[in-house]
Amino acid sequence: MSCRETQELIHGYVDGQLDLVRSLEMERHFRECPACARDYENLRDMRSAMSGSIPYYRPPAGLERRLHARLLAESGSKHDGGWFAVPWKWGAVAAALVLTATVTWQTALVRQGPAEMTMAEEVVSSHVRSLMAEHLTDVPSSDRHTVKPWFNGKLDFSPAVGDFPDRGFVLSGGRLDYLDGRSVAALVYHRRQHVINLFVWPAPERADSGIQATDRQGYHVLHWTKAHMNYWGVSDLNTRELGEFAELVRKTD
Amino acid sequence: MPEKAELAQFEQTVVPHLAAAYNLARWLTGNEHDAEDVVQESYLRALKFFAGFRGGNSRPWLLTIVRNTCYTWLRRNRMDDMTTELDEEVHGVDKTTSNPEAVLLAAARSDLVARALKELPVALREIVILRELEGMSYQEIADVASVPIGTVMSRLSRARTRLQKLLAEANPTGARA
Numbered sequence: 001m002s003c004r005e006t007q008e009l010i011h012g013y014v015d016g017q018l019d020l021v022r023s024l025e026m027e028r029h030f031r032e033c034p035a036c037a038r039d040y041e042n043l044r045d046m047r048s049a050m051s052g053s054i055p056y057y058r059p060p061a062g063l064e065r066r067l068h069a070r071l072l073a074e075s076g077s078k079h080d081g082g083w084f085a086v087p088w089k090w091g092a093v094a095a096a097l098v099l100t101a102t103v104t105w106q107t108a109l110v111r112q113g114p115a116e117m118t119m120a121e122e123v124v125s126s127h128v129r130s131l132m133a134e135h136l137t138d139v140p141s142s143d144r145h146t147v148k149p150w151f152n153g154k155l156d157f158s159p160a161v162g163d164f165p166d167r168g169f170v171l172s173g174g175r176l177d178y179l180d181g182r183s184v185a186a187l188v189y190h191r192r193q194h195v196i197n198l199f200v201w202p203a204p205e206r207a208d209s210g211i212q213a214t215d216r217q218g219y220h221v222l223h224w225t226k227a228h229m230n231y232w233g234v235s236d237l238n239t240r241e242l243g244e245f246a247e248l249v250r251k252t253d
Numbered sequence: 254m255p256e257k258a259e260l261a262q263f264e265q266t267v268v269p270h271l272a273a274a275y276n277l278a279r280w281l282t283g284n285e286h287d288a289e290d291v292v293q294e295s296y297l298r299a300l301k302f303f304a305g306f307r308g309g310n311s312r313p314w315l316l317t318i319v320r321n322t323c324y325t326w327l328r329r330n331r332m333d334d335m336t337t338e339l340d341e342e343v344h345g346v347d348k349t350t351s352n353p354e355a356v357l358l359a360a361a362r363s364d365l366v367a368r369a370l371k372e373l374p375v376a377l378r379e380i381v382i383l384r385e386l387e388g389m390s391y392q393e394i395a396d397v398a399s400v401p402i403g404t405v406m407s408r409l410s411r412a413r414t415r416l417q418k419l420l421a422e423a424n425p426t427g428a429r430a
Contacts, residue, residue, distance in 0.1 A: 011410045015384065017391045042353050046417060047385075049360035055367050056386055057279035059271055063289060067271070067296055068264065074297055075260045213390060215310070220388070239388025 001025045006036045014043050016211040016222075016243070023210035048247070051240055119180065119232070120223070124216040126177050126186070127197045127234040136188050136195065137173030147174040151185055159185040159200040159229070162252035169196070169245050180230075189245070196235040196245060203230040211246050213239060222246045263303050266311045267296065273312060273387055274319045280382045281323040281375060283331075291326050295319040313393045320379065320397055327375065352421075359420035369419035377412035380405060 006029045012018045013026045030037040130136050139150040144161040151159060154176055163171040170190045177186040177199060184201035209225045220242050222233045231249065235242050267274075274295060279288035299318050306314055359365045370378055376398075383389045383397060395402040 009406075011413065012391070012406050015391070015409070017406075042356075042417075043413065045353065046356055046360050046413070046420075049357045050366055050385070050416075053361055053363045053366040054370065054381075054385055055363055056272075057276045057285075057288070059275040059292070060285060060289065063275065063292070064268065064271060067268075067293055070293055071260060071264065071296060071300055074300060213388075215390075240385065243388070 001029045003029075003033060003036055006030075006033070007039070010036075010040060010043060013210060014040070014047060016213050018210065020209050020212070024207060027208070027210070048244070051244060120214050120216050120221045122179055123197075123199060123221055123232045123234050124219050126179060126199065127195075127219060128217075130175070130177070130186070130188075130197060131195060136175070138175035140173040142171050142173075144171055147171065147187070150174060151176075155183055155185055157185075157202050157229075159187065160252055161187060162249055164189075164245075164248050167244070167248060168192075169248065179232075191235075191237050191241060191245070194235055194237040196233060196237060196242065198249065199230075199232040199234075201230050202228060204228050206230070211243065211250070213243070224250060226250055259303070260300070263300055266303075266306075267299055267315050270312050270315050274315060276386060277316055277319050277379070277382055278323055280370075281320070281379060282326060283371065287326065287330075291322050292319065294326075295322040298322060310393075312387075313389070313396050316383070316387075317397045317399075324375075356417050356420045359423045365420060365423040366416075369416050369423065372419060373412055373415060377408050377415070380408045381412050381416075384409060 006026060009018060009022060009026060013023060018026065030040055139147055141147050141150075142163070142165075144163045148158065148161040151174065161171070161174070163169075165171075168191055172188050172190050174188065175186050177184050179199055180201065182201060184199050187198040187200065189196040189198065203225050206225045206228065208227070209223075211222050211224045214221050214223070219234055219236055220239045222231075222239075222242055224231050224246065231246075233242060233246055233249070235245075237245075271292070275288060275292050278291040278295070279285065282288050282291055295315070295318050299315055302318070359369075370381060373381070379398060380394060383394045389397070391402050391405045394405045398405065400408075
């Protein structure tokens with residue numbers, strides 16, 4: 001991959017929006033080209049410094065109530081009012097067109113294969129099950145030196161167990177789960193009131209990959225491979241914070 | 254129409270996205286009052302169009318309507334913002350020559366980031382909001398902003414380069430740049 005191509009795709013890489021092949025090509029290029037690697041690091045550092053600095057404007061108190069009253073009044077009346085008597089139709093039509101529009105420029109960007117899609121669904125099902133059955137952990141502990149040894153003898157591998165309380169991701173335990181036709185380690189973290197399930201199991205044949213994101217049934221799912229291990233993180237936490245979590249885990253050995 | 258049932262279903266589908274809708278409108282219109290008007294108007298439009306929406310991801314659907322309503326509002330009230338030249342070419346944007354440390358310091362400060370973001374043209378600002386605050390995929394952003402996915406990436410690239418530049422100039426240490 002040339003510097004020019006790398007520069008064109010660098011944001012897609014930083015955002016985890018490239019497919020596996022492209023991500024690997026980018027990583028190879030970064031190893032060979034210090035200038036592009038530096039650009040990537042600057043960009044990554046700026047994004048992480050900025051994460052949390054962009055104000056998220058919360059709706060004013062009472063907006064939901066006012067909105068409900070207006071919708072109620074509107075759904076009872078047939079005539080159009082308000083300051084957009086006619087053009088709303090264009091907006092609606094445009095929205096419909098946009099959503100059905102086919103997008104041509106997809107080749108370089110993420111298109112997860114059927115295997116990944118099914119896996120994402122399996123991961124989300126496990127996540128939901130763990131929440132519903134209130135069987136979140138077999139070994140409830142915030143001490144990674146308790147959680148890690150607990151897996152010994154229960155699995156044929158030893159998952160890396162990180163803890164990041166100073167970054168707001170608190171380990172709350174581990175359990176055994178079953179995914180992809182085998183036993184896997186499920187590590188459970190909390191971020192405020194949100195639960196993150198991190199599933200880990202060996203992937204001997206797979207090369208390291210960047211973080212790939214997908215959504216299923218309203219849950220966010222992140223997936224990556226590192227040091228011949230599969231990682232799947234799932235939560236209802238927003239993608240930005242879940243991404244931050246994934247970056248932290250990825251840096252742990 | 255069966256108003257009660259329809260309305261209940263509608264509210265169940267779109268009210269959970271009220272925060273996202275308001276945040277987007279607030280960033281595009283630039284003030285609370287107009288943001289609320291735009292949100293209310295968007296929800297009314299969405300209600301009228303709801304019969305055509307069945308299933309799928311309701312967040313991009315709603316945000317598309319919010320975004321279009323914002324643009325209608327901007328065209329009426331802020332024509333200046335809308336005519337800002339937006340060069341779609343991905344040319345070798347001049348690399349920020351400033352030191353990265355200054356950028357990082359500024360990037361950690363909400364006030365400076367907000368100010369820099371407000372200086373971006375609407376077409377770049379909306380992409381940053383959808384990506385960094387809503388965590389949307391390029392595909393979802395492409396749907397909402399009604400542009401090809403490649404344009405999403407090139408706009409993000411230009412937005413971030415400009416932000417980097419603006420943050421470098423913001424000079425949080427107070428030292429001479």
